[in-house]
Amino acid sequence: MSHMKFVDLEKKLISVARANPPSDRVPLAFEKRIMAIIMGRPVQDIWAAWAKALWYAAAPCVAIMLLFSGWALVQSYKNNQTPTVDLAQQLDNTLLAAVDQSNDSTR
Amino acid sequence: MERTEAELIAAVLKGDAASFEPLIEKYSPRVFATARRYARRDSEVEDIVQEVWLKAYQKLKSFRGEAPFEHWLMRLAVRTCYDFLRSHQRNRESAFSDLSEPEDDWLERFIHQPGAAREDSDAARQLVQRVLQHLSPPARLVITLLEIEDRSVKEISKLTGWSVPLVKVRAFRARAEMRKILGKIAKDKYL
Numbered sequence: 335m336s337h338m339k340f341v342d343l344e345k346k347l348i349s350v351a352r353a354n355p356p357s358d359r360v361p362l363a364f365e366k367r368i369m370a371i372i373m374g375r376p377v378q379d380i381w382a383a384w385a386k387a388l389w390y391a392a393a394p395c396v397a398i399m400l401l402f403s404g405w406a407l408v409q410s411y412k413n414n415q416t417p418t419v420d421l422a423q424q425l426d427n428t429l430l431a432a433v434d435q436s437n438d439s440t441r
Numbered sequence: 442m443e444r445t446e447a448e449l450i451a452a453v454l455k456g457d458a459a460s461f462e463p464l465i466e467k468y469s470p471r472v473f474a475t476a477r478r479y480a481r482r483d484s485e486v487e488d489i490v491q492e493v494w495l496k497a498y499q500k501l502k503s504f505r506g507e508a509p510f511e512h513w514l515m516r517l518a519v520r521t522c523y524d525f526l527r528s529h530q531r532n533r534e535s536a537f538s539d540l541s542e543p544e545d546d547w548l549e550r551f552i553h554q555p556g557a558a559r560e561d562s563d564a565a566r567q568l569v570q571r572v573l574q575h576l577s578p579p580a581r582l583v584i585t586l587l588e589i590e591d592r593s594v595k596e597i598s599k600l601t602g603w604s605v606p607l608v609k610v611r612a613f614r615a616r617a618e619m620r621k622i623l624g625k626i627a628k629d630k631y632l
Binding site for chain 2: 339340342343344346347348349350351352353354355356357358359360361364365366367368369371372373
């Protein structure tokens with residue numbers, strides 16, 4: 335087929351498409367169907383959405399906390415410390431800091 | 442008394458969802474005709490139109506009333522149709538050797554006697570659909586809007602959100618793509 339024929343065929347097909355516009359028929363009660371979907375949608379509750387977002391955020395937060403805890407433990411091992419004793423000692427000191435202070439002041 | 446479009450839109454924005462129904466009734470024929478240019482099956486057409494209306498309802502706040510509601514809606518419709526074409530891209534492949542007998546006859550008639558190939562025949566319509574289906578989504582959109590609907594480049598730019606130079610580039614590529622497809626038909630049929 336020659337180039338001219340291609341151009342002619344292209345023009346012919348375009349004119350066929352122009353001569354046959356698609357139907358604008360709307361299915362019966364289509365607007366009712368759309369309205370039913372719109373009306374059936376729950377009204378967005380901002381507080382519920384906020385609570386949902388917080389709930390979704392909880393898991394990543396726990397994951398990050400565990401990651402940093404693990405990292406802290408590894409670091410303390412690397413420093414040749416015994417982490418359990420060290421951490422326990424530090425926890426004791428922190429909890430009993432108030433008692434130690436009051437003992438010091440009574441002396 | 443019948444309410445104006447602006448009044449209906451204002452009522453919907455105030456929370457009266459029922460006021461949206463007259464807008465659906467009025468503009469659905471246009472949206473259906475647009476969707477039928479890009480999808481063939483009734484179920485697909487209905488899905489597209491449904492999506493257009495749901496988007497229109499959700500995004501109604503963004504309608505500023507500077508242009509007619511119809512223009513805003515048609516922009517939404519064209520973009521939804523384009524999304525549909527892109528999501529159904531893989532359905533494009535089928536060999537042209539699968540042309541039906543009437544399509545083959547129509548082509549044969551066109552080659553030997555172009556005037557005798559009627560434009561209103563079913564075969565011609567099917568052949569157009571087949572060619573359009575083989576175009577890439579941007580090419581199909583631009584050929585439909587520019588060549589078939591006879592819209593200007595500026596109008597297409599507004600409808601699609603593409604810049605004017607991009608529309609021109611895509612139109613050029615679309616025509617090349619179409620010729621390539623027609624060449625493929627000729628090759629499958631005559632070589």
